[in-house]
Amino acid sequence: MTPVRAPSAVREFEAAARARLLPAHYDYFAGGAGEEITVRANEAAFARLALLPRVLRGTGKLQTGVTLPGGRAAMPVLVAPTAFHRLAHPEGERATARAAAAAETVMVVSMAATVAVEDVAAAAPGGTLWFQLYIQPDLAFTEAIVRRAEAAGCTALVVTVDSPARGRRDRDQHNGFDDLPDGMCCENLRDGDRVRPIVMSPEISWRHVDLLRRMTELPVVLKGVTHPDDARLALDHGVAAVWVSNHGGRQLDTVPAAVDLLPEVVAAVGGAVPVLLDGGIRRGTDVVKAMALGASAVAVGRPVIWGLAADGERGVARVLGLLHDEVEHALTLLGVASVHDLRPGLVRPC
Ligand SMILES: Cc1cc2nc3c(=O)[nH]c(=O)nc-3n(C[C@H](O)[C@H](O)[C@H](O)COP(=O)(O)O)c2cc1C
Numbered sequence: 133m134t135p136v137r138a139p140s141a142v143r144e145f146e147a148a149a150r151a152r153l154l155p156a157h158y159d160y161f162a163g164g165a166g167e168e169i170t171v172r173a174n175e176a177a178f179a180r181l182a183l184l185p186r187v188l189r190g191t192g193k194l195q196t197g198v199t200l201p202g203g204r205a206a207m208p209v210l211v212a213p214t215a216f217h218r219l220a221h222p223e224g225e226r227a228t229a230r231a232a233a234a235a236e237t238v239m240v241v242s243m244a245a246t247v248a249v250e251d252v253a254a255a256a257p258g259g260t261l262w263f264q265l266y267i268q269p270d271l272a273f274t275e276a277i278v279r280r281a282e283a284a285g286c287t288a289l290v291v292t293v294d295s296p297a298r299g300r301r302d303r304d305q306h307n308g309f310d311d312l313p314d315g316m317c318c319e320n321l322r323d324g325d326r327v328r329p330i331v332m333s334p335e336i337s338w339r340h341v342d343l344l345r346r347m348t349e350l351p352v353v354l355k356g357v358t359h360p361d362d363a364r365l366a367l368d369h370g371v372a373a374v375w376v377s378n379h380g381g382r383q384l385d386t387v388p389a390a391v392d393l394l395p396e397v398v399a400a401v402g403g404a405v406p407v408l409l410d411g412g413i414r415r416g417t418d419v420v421k422a423m424a425l426g427a428s429a430v431a432v433g434r435p436v437i438w439g440l441a442a443d444g445e446r447g448v449a450r451v452l453g454l455l456h457d458e459v460e461h462a463l464t465l466l467g468v469a470s471v472h473d474l475r476p477g478l479v480r481p482c
Pocket residue numbers: 160161162174212213214215242243244264292355377378379380381382410411412413431432433434435437
C-alpha cells in the first residue's frame with residue numbers, strides 16, 4: 133500500500149478536513165459573511181506583498197519568541213479564538229490546547245468553546261490560555277464568566293468588538309446551520325441548569341470596556357479593531373494590546389484585508405502597546421510580512437480547525453510546527469536573525 137504522506141503545507145490540511153467534515157460543518161468553518169469578499173481579500177493581500185531579502189548578514193541563531201501582555205510564546209503565531217471545536221474532532225478544544233501547549237504558544241479559548249474553559253486548562257497543564265469574551269449585556273453574567281476564566285488560569289482577556297450583531301453568513305443560512313447538535317453546547321455559557329445563548333449586542337460601547345477593566349486585573353486585549361481612530365481610543369481606555377482583525381471575513385463583508393489595515397493601526401498605536409493581527413495567515417512568509425509591517429504577533433483561525441478536523445491534536449501540532457519552521461526558514465532567507473528585527477523595508481507591494 134502506498135503510505136499516505138503527511139501534509140507538507142498548511143493549505144493541504146483544508147482538503148483533508150473537508151473530506152472528514154459534514155458539508156454544513158465545513159461550510160460553517162470555511163465560510164464568511166455575504167459574498168465572502170473579505171474572506172478572499174485576507175489571503176490575497178498577503179500574495180500582493182513581496183519580500184525583499186538582505187544578504188551576507190551572518191545571522192546565526194534564530195529568535196522566534198515573543199513576549200505579550202498575557203505571557204511569553206515561543207513562536208509568534210497564536211491560536212485565534214474559534215468556536216465549536218467538537219464539531220471538528222471529538223476531543224475538541226482539549227486537543228487544540230494540548231497542541232498549542234506543546235508548541236509553547238498561546239491558545240485563545242473562545243467563549244463559544246464546546247469544552248468548558250476549566251477542562252481545556254486541565255487538558256494542557258503548563259499551557260498559556262487567554263479567554264475570548266463577547267461582553268454580555270447582563271453584566272453580572274459577564275462577570276461570572278470573567279471569574280471562571282481567571283480561576284481556570286487564563287492570563288489575558290480578549291474582548292471581541294467586531295460583533296455588535298452576528299455576521300450574515302449565506303452558507304449557514306443555505307444549510308440551515310444555526311445550532312450545535314444534541315450533546316454539544318457552549319460550555320462557558322452554562323448558568324445553573326441552563327445554557328445561555330450568546331448575545332451579540334449593539335449596545336456594547338467603550339463604557340463596557342471601562343467596566344471590564346475595573347472588573348479584572350487581567351490585561352484586556354481588544355480584538356476586531358480596523359480603524360486607526362478606534363486604535364487611539366483603545367489606548368485612551370487602557371487596553372493592553374490591540375488586535376487587528378476583520379473576524380476572518382465573517383462579520384462585515386467588504387472590510388479591507390486585515391494586513392492592509394495594519395500599517396495605519398500600527399502608526400496610531402505608536403508603540404504604546406503590542407498590535408496583534410489575524411486573517412489569512414497560511415504561511416511563514418505571511419507571518420514575517422505582518423511582523424515586518426509592525427505586528428508583534430499573529431494568530432491563525434481556520435488553519436487550526438483544518439488540522440484539528442484532519443488529525444486531532446497531531447493535526448494541530450503539525451499545522452503549528454509547519455508555521456514555526458516556515459517562519460524560521462523565511463527569517464534565514466531574509467537575512468534576519470530575530471522576529472524583533474523585521475522592518476517595513478523588507479516588504480514591498482507587488
Ligand atoms: C469557525 C470560526 C469560528 C470563530 N469563532 C470565533 C469566536 O468564537 N470568537 C472570536 O472572537 N472570533 C472567532 N472567529 C474569528 C477568529 O478568531 C479569527 O479572527 C479568524 O479566524 C482569523 O482568520 P483566519 O481564519 O483566516 O486565520 C472564528 C473564526 C472561525 C473561522
